Amino acid sequence: MESFTKGVKAPTEQYDGSKLRVLIVKTRWNSEIVDSLVEGAINSLTSYKVERSNIHIEDVAGSYELPFAIQTILCNRVYNKFDVAIAIGVLIKGDTMHFEYIAEAVSHGLMRVGLDTSTPVVFGVLTCLSETQALQRAGIGENSHNHGNDWGQCAVEMGMKRERWSKGV
Numbered sequence: 134m135e136s137f138t139k140g141v142k143a144p145t146e147q148y149d150g151s152k153l154r155v156l157i158v159k160t161r162w163n164s165e166i167v168d169s170l171v172e173g174a175i176n177s178l179t180s181y182k183v184e185r186s187n188i189h190i191e192d193v194a195g196s197y198e199l200p201f202a203i204q205t206i207l208c209n210r211v212y213n214k215f216d217v218a219i220a221i222g223v224l225i226k227g228d229t230m231h232f233e234y235i236a237e238a239v240s241h242g243l244m245r246v247g248l249d250t251s252t253p254v255v256f257g258v259l260t261c262l263s264e265t266q267a268l269q270r271a272g273i274g275e276n277s278h279n280h281g282n283d284w285g286q287c288a289v290e291m292g293m294k295r296e297r298w299s300k301g302v
């Protein structure tokens with residue numbers, strides 16, 4: 134098989150995110166790794182002209198709390214009108230089945246929140262079998278790539294396309 138480059142190809146459009154309002158909810162579990170991912174997401178968002186003042190960040194204890202937090206904030210349309218949300222957490226497998234249950238619940242929960250609120254929710258939760266895997270995916274250390282960059286880019290694209298799709302293509 135031909136070799137290929139793992140990862141997401143950048144969108145063809147040069148999006149102007151200057152009008153986008155972005156919600157980021159991050160966890161305090163594995164916070165050093167999470168904060169590196171958040172930094173990557175913010176760098177990516179601002180590279181698409183998203184105003185830093187339009188990026189609102191909240192934190193919760195762990196990944197399991199992400200769906201409830203994002204749903205509650207997105208549904209509070211009186212104060213917060215967000216075009217897109219990014220959930221950022223890091224799950225690292227331990228000695229029990231806790232990892233599997235949280236990963237399953239959070240992935241399905243975040244998908245449901247996005248569909249129920251008609252607001253894109255970018256899945257920024259690393260589900261890693263080791264700390265090394267998490268560090269490598271947060272842009273920490275050699276041969277690493279910060280997936281937060283990808284999530285910020287995805288958030289801009291989905292926020293812009295949501296606007297277009299909701300008006301009819």
Ligand SMILES: Nc1c(NC[C@H](O)[C@H](O)[C@H](O)CO)[nH]c(=O)[nH]c1=O
Binds near residue numbers: 160225
């Ligand atoms: N072990 C990890 C957790 N566990 C905590 C849960 O997410 C949750 O906060 C708790 O069960 C209370 O509801 N969370 C992570 O984000 N990462 C982990 O590795």
Ligand SMILES: CC(=O)[C@@H](O)COP(=O)(O)O
Binds near residue numbers: 224225230232
């Ligand atoms: C993802 C988790 O909940 C996990 O880190 C907890 O570790 P353990 O399974 O050893 O209790």
